Amino acid sequence: MKAIVLRAPKDISIMEVSDGSRKENEVMIKVRGMGICGSDIAAFKGINPLVSYPRIIGHEIAGEVLEAPEGETELMPGDRVVIEPYVYCGKCYPCLTQRMNCCENLTVRGVHVDGGMSEFCYHPRHLVHKAPADVSWTHLAMVEPLTIAIHAVQRAHVAEGEHLVVTGSGPIGILAAQYALAIGAVPIVVDPLDERLALARSLGIPYGINPVKESAVERIREMTGGRMAEAVVEASGSDAAIRSSIDYAAYSGRISLVGWPKGEVSLVTAMITKKELDVMGSRNSFRDFQESIDLIAGNRIDVASLVTRTVSFGEIPAAVKEIAAYPERFMKSVALM
Numbered sequence: 001m002k003a004i005v006l007r008a009p010k011d012i013s014i015m016e017v018s019d020g021s022r023k024e025n026e027v028m029i030k031v032r033g034m035g036i037c038g039s040d041i042a043a044f045k046g047i048n049p050l051v052s053y054p055r056i057i058g059h060e061i062a063g064e065v066l067e068a069p070e071g072e073t074e075l076m077p078g079d080r081v082v083i084e085p086y087v088y089c090g091k092c093y094p095c096l097t098q099r100m101n102c103c104e105n106l107t108v109r110g111v112h113v114d115g116g117m118s119e120f121c122y123h124p125r126h127l128v129h130k131a132p133a134d135v136s137w138t139h140l141a142m143v144e145p146l147t148i149a150i151h152a153v154q155r156a157h158v159a160e161g162e163h164l165v166v167t168g169s170g171p172i173g174i175l176a177a178q179y180a181l182a183i184g185a186v187p188i189v190v191d192p193l194d195e196r197l198a199l200a201r202s203l204g205i206p207y208g209i210n211p212v213k214e215s216a217v218e219r220i221r222e223m224t225g226g227r228m229a230e231a232v233v234e235a236s237g238s239d240a241a242i243r244s245s246i247d248y249a250a251y252s253g254r255i256s257l258v259g260w261p262k263g264e265v266s267l268v269t270a271m272i273t274k275k276e277l278d279v280m281g282s283r284n285s286f287r288d289f290q291e292s293i294d295l296i297a298g299n300r301i302d303v304a305s306l307v308t309r310t311v312s313f314g315e316i317p318a319a320v321k322e323i324a325a326y327p328e329r330f331m332k333s334v335a336l337m
């Protein structure tokens with residue numbers, strides 16, 4: 001079969017690889033929709049320390065069931081499915097405490113092990129989620145990114161009526177803001193790119209702030225009646241945004257860090273203490289796939305507007321190079337096969 005292979009950093013191509021075979025508890029899937037993620041781009045650039053080479057990339061994978069395990073009653077050949085790409089060990093402390101998303105021995109498809117950008121893939125049955133037949137492959141490729149956003153918002157314990165500041169309006173930031181709307185919270189997006197703020201506005205997100213052009217702290221103070229935001233989701237990984245999240249949060253507020261910074265970030269921890277902030281990491285997602293599929297299938301979250309480009313399987317290598325060179329030009333790219 002053909003696969004998208006990174007032989008080394010900056011070396012991406014379509015290669016002929018072994019078809020492989022299905023293990024007992026695995027589902028064989030014909031891959032149909034693939035999201036190109038920022039982490040695939042980081043793997044291409046060679047700046048994701050978790051990636052080893054050569055590697056088939058891709059973890060945002062939707063497809064059609066070709067073969068299900070014996071005795072399977074729910075999944076039938078032809079069913080549409082989405083894979084949950086985080087394979088956990090089930091034995092370590094986080095696994096034993098139902099936090100499998102941050103398993104010590106986690107192997108993520110397309111990162112630690114081969115991913116799903118190939119004609120077929122095989123995935124453990126318990127990490128394969130069925131989707132309704134009438135949801136498009138483009139929409140289904142967005143299920144995994146939406147789970148990341150759901151998890152980030154849930155880690156910040158956002159409640160109805162609360163203000164949620166989202167720093168960074170890439171796909172995860174915008175999805176987090178849309179999810180906040182879906183649960184009745186009030187999202188405020190902070191991003192230095194005006195086009196991204198305009199996109200957020202077109203999706204019904206009531207507040208957008210460009211922190212380069214205006215004082216985000218002052219604007220958030222006005223928007224929250226002086227309180228500041230009960231919750232912040234940091235989805236940019238930028239040093240400045242991580243530092244500012246402490247200023248954006250209300251006293252006794254919560255901060256969820258989902259963006260990956262490039263290095264160490266220094267923080268005024270005295271403010272964390274003074275405000276008694278809860279600062280939470282948010283990694284991958286856990287048990288959020290069904291909710292994500294339901295939100296997308298029910299058109300309660302508009303994922304299609306984030307997909308600014310669709311490419312064919314054959315165009316993935318060129319698309320990856322282009323996104324790596326001009327990241328701000330592409331919101332979300334999806335490949336279809």
Ligand SMILES: [Zn+2]
Pocket residue numbers: 037038039059060145
């Ligand atoms: Zn991703």
Ligand SMILES: [Zn+2]
Pocket residue numbers: 088089090091092093094095100103104105106
């Ligand atoms: Zn584990």
